[in-house]
Amino acid sequence: xxxxxxTPRNRITKTGKRIMLECSQTKGHDxxxxxxxxxxxxxxxxxxxxxxxxxxxxxxxxxxxxxxQAQAKFSLSLESAIPNQTxxxxxxxxxxxxxxxxxxxxxxxxxxxxxxxx
Amino acid sequence: QKEVEQNSGPLSVPEGAIAxxxxxxxxxxxxxxxxxRQYSGKSPELIMSIYSNGDKEDGRFTAQLNKASxxxxxxxxxxxxxxxxxxxxxxxxxxRQLTFGSGTQLTVLP
Numbered sequence: 001x002x003x004x005x006x007t008p009r010n011r012i013t014k015t016g017k018r019i020m021l022e023c024s025q026t027k028g029h030d031x032x033x034x035x036x037x038x039x040x041x042x043x044x045x046x047x048x049x050x051x052x053x054x055x056x057x058x059x060x061x062x063x064x065x066x067x068x069q070a071q072a073k074f075s076l077s078l079e080s081a082i083p084n085q086t087x088x089x090x091x092x093x094x095x096x097x098x099x100x101x102x103x104x105x106x107x108x109x110x111x112x113x114x115x116x117x118x
Numbered sequence: 119q120k121e122v123e124q125n126s127g128p129l130s131v132p133e134g135a136i137a138x139x140x141x142x143x144x145x146x147x148x149x150x151x152x153x154x155r156q157y158s159g160k161s162p163e164l165i166m167s168i169y170s171n172g173d174k175e176d177g178r179f180t181a182q183l184n185k186a187s188x189x190x191x192x193x194x195x196x197x198x199x200x201x202x203x204x205x206x207x208x209x210x211x212x213x214r215q216l217t218f219g220s221g222t223q224l225t226v227l228p
Contacts, residue, residue: 042218044218106152108164112161
């Protein structure tokens with residue numbers, strides 16, 4: 001089945017460490033996204049990429065960086081982790097399929113990575 | 119003002135009842151509207167999308183959109199305990215990105 005996978009699923013690290021979260025997809029979608037979810041705050045967009053050469057900051061990009069290594073891979077890095085980056089991180093993908101409604105932007109989510117920064 | 123607002127709940131309904139979830143948004147240029155269901159500890163799952171004013175039905179789910187009032191809702195008929203989850207409203211605005219509400223937690227009581 002076409003899918004979105006994330007590694008690791010859980011990670012505990014210490015303040016100041018560099019962390020990389022990885023996302024892979026077999027859906028053949030062009031667009032990929034990184035979100036974080038905190039209790040009571042919903043999902044907030046960190047970075048998004050419409051193709052390998054197109055990477056854009058989202059609502060809360062400070063303290064994060066990304067790399068789009070291939071159409072199917074999109075990695076999120078925390079260069080120097082801090083405790084308030086403790087959250088649930090989701091990768092998502094979407095197609096650019098149009099039709100009469102244009103870009104639907106329906107997104108499909110990976111299983112999430114639970115990150116704890118001590 | 120938040121761009122996408124939902125009542126956080128929790129909302130409790132008895133089994134078999136209609137659950138009504140509401141969402142308002144601030145960007146008048148918004149074009150696409152989505153409802154995601156998220157079980158505790160799991161990823162969001164798309165259950166409904168709506169693009170035009172009016173109602174859209176899919177099984178026990180009905181999405182309603184009123185662009186003039188900047189309001190979108192989700193009705194769940196014949197609610198089941200398995201519908202207990204957090205429901206996220208998402209709106210694609212003029213910036214062409216999805217903005218999510220903070221979610222409404224629904225509990226269906228057996």
